[in-house]
Amino acid sequence: MTSLDSIQQRQINLTHAYVVNNAARWWPSWENMTNPTPSQVKDNILSRLNGSKVGGGYAVVWGPALVMDGDYVAHITVVLMGGKSGNDTVVVTSGTLGNSLKDQLDDLDIFPMVPLKNLIKSCPVSANLSQGTADGVTAILTTASTISGQGTLNDFLGKQRSGATIRLVGHSLGGALMSVVALYLKDKFSGLNFHCETIAAPTAGDGFFASYFNKQMAGNALRIYNTLDVVPMAWCATSLDFSLTLYEPTNVIDPVMKEMVWVGIDTVTNNNLNYTQWGMGNANMELRLCGELQAECTSYSAQSSYQHIYEYMSLLGLQPGDIPMPPFGS
DSSP: OOOTTSHHHHHHHHHHHHHHHTTTBOTTTOOBOSSOOHHHHHHHHHHHHHTSSSSOSEEEEEEEEEEEETTEEEEEEEEEEETTTSOEEEEEEOOOOTTOHHHHHHHHOOSSEEEGGGTOTTOOSOOEEEHHHHHHHHHHHHOOBTGGGOBOHHHHHTTSOTTOEEEEEEETHHHHHHHHHHHHHHHHOTTSEEEEEEESOOOOBBHHHHHHHHHHSTTSEEEEEETTOSGGGTTOHHHHHHHTTTTTTTSOOOHHHHHHHHHHHHHHHHTTOOBOOTTTTOTTTEEEEOOOOOTTOOSHHHHHHHHHTHHHHHHTTOOTTSSOOOOTTO
């Protein structure tokens, strides 16, 4: 079995996350699919995993479950099984999907915050989440797989053998959601072992949430982020303010994006929102990657997009083409 702490495992997790992120897009145009069926999305996941450098050899054993958002989908969630051991089991949920207004709302709905107790009744602390995160997690947990009548994710996990290890993976919004899903599943299925790995994720909740997560998932979670990626800087007011000058003097932030960041800072400061990333300062729970500015990215928007997606491939030792996905700029 591949070590959970190896560079190869990091590459596999990134591949799984990126393939699911783009599973509702056509190839080779990479346009978003309208009204995709679960079978179409499943076929895309399998063919692209098998066409990747390190992510193949997995079967879809549950899902994909699709949250419909008008003509498009949000929160694609799937369970994969395979790998070198044949029984490596991983739950993957997608990040923000193009054309999904729900995903965008779940990204930006940061006030008011809501109690984690709304999802985990036994939570002993006054931890709070963003409303968008709570809504996204609820959608993931309540949406059933319509393929073969498999039921919800809970239904599937309830049938797994005691002692099994389940990996939980997500990029960007998917990572924020998976950090909360990890706590929920750990509470519900005490006989299973959960390992959570997030990549480029924004903050899901406040300082009490971060502390609770650190305690519950100690030794079983890793948050990966690129120092030049703006998204993990949300929603801490200090880091958001720093993000305004992150790429200067080469790429100065444009007025429209600057206004959006200012609105976020005002919301956080005016309402005393203590958004805090879990794992901060803990070498066993966070992996800090130092990205490099890309000269071909001539605007703040292009640079931030590159750093949020494509730079992670380079930083984790993958090359363009190692993961079937849209080329930069498409």
